[in-house]
Amino acid sequence: MRNLSLTVRRGEIFGFLGPNGAGKSTSIKMLLGLVKPTSGKAFVLGAASNDVDVRRRIGFLPEDFRFYEWLTATELLQLHGRLSGVPARKLRDRVPALIDLVGLTPHAEKRLQDFSKGMLQRIGLAQALIHEPELIFLDEPTSGLDPMGRRMVRDIIRAQRDRGATVFLNSHLLSEIEITCDEVVFIREGEVVTSRDLRTLQEDEVRVVVHARKLTPECVEGLAPWSTSTHLDAEQLTLTTRSRDVLPDIVRHLVSTGADIYQFTPQRLSLEELFVSIMGEDRGL
Amino acid sequence: MGTWIMAGITFREAARKKILWTAFIAGIGFLLVFGIGLHFQVEDFRSTTVPPFLRYQILSSMLMVGLYTVDLLAVVMTTLTSVDTISGEIISGTIHAIATKPLARWQVLIGKWMGFVGMAAAYVAIMLGGTIAEGYWIGGVVTQHPVRGVLLIFLECIVALSVTFMFGTWFSTLTNGVIVLGLLGLAFMGGWLEQMSGFTEGSRLVMIGIVSSLIMPSEAIWRRAAFEMESPLAGSLQFSPFADISVPSLAMIAYAGVYLLVALAIAMYHFGKRDL
Numbered sequence: 244m245r246n247l248s249l250t251v252r253r254g255e256i257f258g259f260l261g262p263n264g265a266g267k268s269t270s271i272k273m274l275l276g277l278v279k280p281t282s283g284k285a286f287v288l289g290a291a292s293n294d295v296d297v298r299r300r301i302g303f304l305p306e307d308f309r310f311y312e313w314l315t316a317t318e319l320l321q322l323h324g325r326l327s328g329v330p331a332r333k334l335r336d337r338v339p340a341l342i343d344l345v346g347l348t349p350h351a352e353k354r355l356q357d358f359s360k361g362m363l364q365r366i367g368l369a370q371a372l373i374h375e376p377e378l379i380f381l382d383e384p385t386s387g388l389d390p391m392g393r394r395m396v397r398d399i400i401r402a403q404r405d406r407g408a409t410v411f412l413n414s415h416l417l418s419e420i421e422i423t424c425d426e427v428v429f430i431r432e433g434e435v436v437t438s439r440d441l442r443t444l445q446e447d448e449v450r451v452v453v454h455a456r457k458l459t460p461e462c463v464e465g466l467a468p469w470s471t472s473t474h475l476d477a478e479q480l481t482l483t484t485r486s487r488d489v490l491p492d493i494v495r496h497l498v499s500t501g502a503d504i505y506q507f508t509p510q511r512l513s514l515e516e517l518f519v520s521i522m523g524e525d526r527g528l
Numbered sequence: 529m530g531t532w533i534m535a536g537i538t539f540r541e542a543a544r545k546k547i548l549w550t551a552f553i554a555g556i557g558f559l560l561v562f563g564i565g566l567h568f569q570v571e572d573f574r575s576t577t578v579p580p581f582l583r584y585q586i587l588s589s590m591l592m593v594g595l596y597t598v599d600l601l602a603v604v605m606t607t608l609t610s611v612d613t614i615s616g617e618i619i620s621g622t623i624h625a626i627a628t629k630p631l632a633r634w635q636v637l638i639g640k641w642m643g644f645v646g647m648a649a650a651y652v653a654i655m656l657g658g659t660i661a662e663g664y665w666i667g668g669v670v671t672q673h674p675v676r677g678v679l680l681i682f683l684e685c686i687v688a689l690s691v692t693f694m695f696g697t698w699f700s701t702l703t704n705g706v707i708v709l710g711l712l713g714l715a716f717m718g719g720w721l722e723q724m725s726g727f728t729e730g731s732r733l734v735m736i737g738i739v740s741s742l743i744m745p746s747e748a749i750w751r752r753a754a755f756e757m758e759s760p761l762a763g764s765l766q767f768s769p770f771a772d773i774s775v776p777s778l779a780m781i782a783y784a785g786v787y788l789l790v791a792l793a794i795a796m797y798h799f800g801k802r803d804l
Contacts, residue, residue, distance in 0.1 A: 275628045278803040298630040305624040311537070313544045325533050326629040370625065 244270060244280070244433040251411060251426075253377075256404050258424035258441075259413045262522055266433040267413045268306060271380050274411075275303055288378055299328055302376035306383045306413075308367030312356035316347055316366050319355060320373055327374035334373075341369040346395060360387035368396060372403070379403060380411045385419055397423050421514040429521050436521055441514070448517065449487050453480040454506035455497065462500040469493050530631030534639020535646065542609050542647045551605040551651070558601070559658045562594045566666045584669065588759040591663035591671065595757060598655045599681050599750050603712060606648045606685040607692050611705045613640050614696035614799065623804055634796040641693055641792065648685040652678060673756040680753035680781070684746050687784055688712065690791040691744070697798040711744040719747030722774045734774060741776065745784040748776040 244266045251257045261267050272278040273285050276293035285292035288300055310319055317338055324334040342351045345365040355363065364387045371379055381400070385393045393416075400410050400423055414420050420427060421441065428438040456478055463475050469489040470482040484490070490509055497504060542548055569590065573583045614637070617623040626636055656678045663669040671677065691711065695704045722737020741748035755775045 272624075272804070277624060277627060279801075295630050295632050298628060301628065303625065303628045305621055307621055308625065309620050309622045310625060311541055311622070313541070322533070322537060323625070323629070326530055326626070326631065328529075328630060367625070 244273070246434055247283075247430070248435070249428060251409060253409050254404060254407050255425040256400060256410045256412060256423055258420040258427035259411065259430070260417070260420065260427050260518060261430040264432075265430045267430065268382055270430070271303075271382055271411070271413060275301070275380060299374065300377040302371035302374065302379040304364075304367045304371040304379075304381045304384050306386075308363055310355060310367075310370075313354055315352050315354055316342055316358075316369075317351050319366060320369055323370040324373045329374050337373065341372060342366075344372075344399065345369045346392075361389060361392050364388060365392065365395075368399065372399075375406075376408065378409045378411065380413075382413045383415065384412070385414065385416055393419060417514045417518055427514070429518065431522055439517065448483065448485065449490070450481065450483045450510045450516075451490065451493065452506070452508045452510060453482070453497065453504065454478055455480065456503040456505070458497075458502050459500065462497065462502060465496055465500060466493060469496075530629070531635045531639040531642065534626075534631075534636055535642035538613065538640045538643025539646050540643075541613075542644060548605070548609055548647065548651075551601060551609075552654075555598070555601060555651070555655045555658075558594075558597060559655070559662065562597075562659065563662045563666055566590060566662060570667060585759065587663070587667040587669045591659070591667065591669045592754060592758050594659045594663065595656065595671075595677070595681075596750070596754070598652075598659050599684065599753070602648065602652050602655060602681060602685050603688050603746060604709075605651060606644065607688050607705070607708050607712070609647065610644045610689055610692050611696065611708065612701040613644070614693060614795075615699060615701045615704055618804055619700065627804055633800040637693065637697075637796050637799045638792075641689065641795075644689050645686060648689060649682060652682045652685060656681060669759070671757050672759060677753045677757035680749050680756065683781070683784060683788075684749040684753070687744075687746055687749065687788045687791075690788040690795065694791040694795040694798075697795050697802060712746055714740050715744040715747040718743075719751055723751070725774060737774065741780060742783070745780065745787055748780050749784050752776045752781055 247266075247270060249270075259267050259270070269278060273280050274287050274292050276285075276298075279293075288297050290297035314322065320338045320341060321334055324337065325331070329337065339348070339351065342348055345368055347362060347365055347369075350358070350362065355366070358366065364384060368381070368384055371381065384400075385396050388396060397419065400412070403410055404425075412420065412424060424441055426438060426440050426442075429436045458475060458478065458480055460475070463473050463480065466473055466482060469492055470484050473480065473482040482493070484493070487509065494504070494507060566587065569587065578586075617626075623636075627633060656674075660671045660674050663671060688708065692704065692708045695707050698704075699707065718737045718740020721733045722741075725731070725733035725737070737748075752775065
């Protein structure tokens, strides 16, 4: 990592994006005190990352969550609750409620060695929430889940935000990030490249697909004042703009140059496309 | 509090490992064989003219062989059950969910250590207690200072455990196992060479024994335990392989105590510093 400096606002879902080897998991480990930075310091919730007390306020679901497989789901949550300082009285209600939340009630007394990867991720998520932390780090929380499981995790993450918790989400699944996160940061080779507020992304970046006849190269060149990129392929023109406000100007221009428009479809730029445009194409590891 | 929770979960984890139960089954098998053997020996003595004095010394030597077997079983079992508790959890990532809980890393390590200490204590107490009891009830042999002997063998297990923990914070499970078993082998060889020096009065063998005991004091602790438990007459007559030819001093036992504390301190320090 180099010059990594992040600001995450309280109560938001923060996405951490980057290609393989960019340093996402390493960054989380540094923030949790699992890995020490060679230089510089990491602070979380106003305290040094290796501060023991601040961990009472932090929850963590590691990538590839593993634990003593001979424990049952209930025993696992009780153990993590006790390690996190949750009183036994509170755990009696909290453990079954969390098991129910992650959809594992029929498996509450089953040993983890009989759990699938998806079930392990569900119980791992529950252990990260057992002490109702203020800040939750989730490292690839949905990678082993089926679509229903992903939806459940998404709902849980949003519920955590609604109760005031901050969620720091590291995932390769850009579609998940896109519909879950409030803000994302892109990192590459250990450095922050850029950040985007996904709540306003729709207003920022628009792609327009136009099906029309009589599109000429001169007509396309004339779009330069409003578009950031154009691509003409027979009767299909694809262009991007920085604002939806210029869409009427584009339509007027096309009509004024004699194009017969059959379809004019503004599309929001997907996070995946944004990711590729920022990171570039895969050049191998 | 976190330390005790870790100790409890480690004890339960160890108790669920097959190796522990295998060791217990092997131990029970040993107690059965030892008891039957002792019984047959007592029966055989009834049809011979071996004088009672000699009979007692033979049975006493048999008891010492039994105690030595238990000592080896206990040390090896302690090492094998604990060899992957640190390195294995680091490699598998199991440690991540624990080390991010509100307890210091040294508490995690000490908690695990205490769990294995509890397990070793139970094993040593059951196995040595069983052997000593069989020696008394079947052979009529009274163990001298059994409590001292049991405590010393327990100390030997804790020394092996602490060294295993120390190397576990640096090396993989396999490498750690090879190193610790290698050190135990070195101590075993050095101890027996020192014991052999009694027949030739060779000071060079004594020196090898002392140096190997300084590198790994496990065998020295056993020889002190044997000295404490063996019949004084059998020991002084050099009647058994555990005779008090070269008895480790109390200073060596104190050194072993310091040795285990230093090993544990290094383990705590390095585990606290290293990346997980």
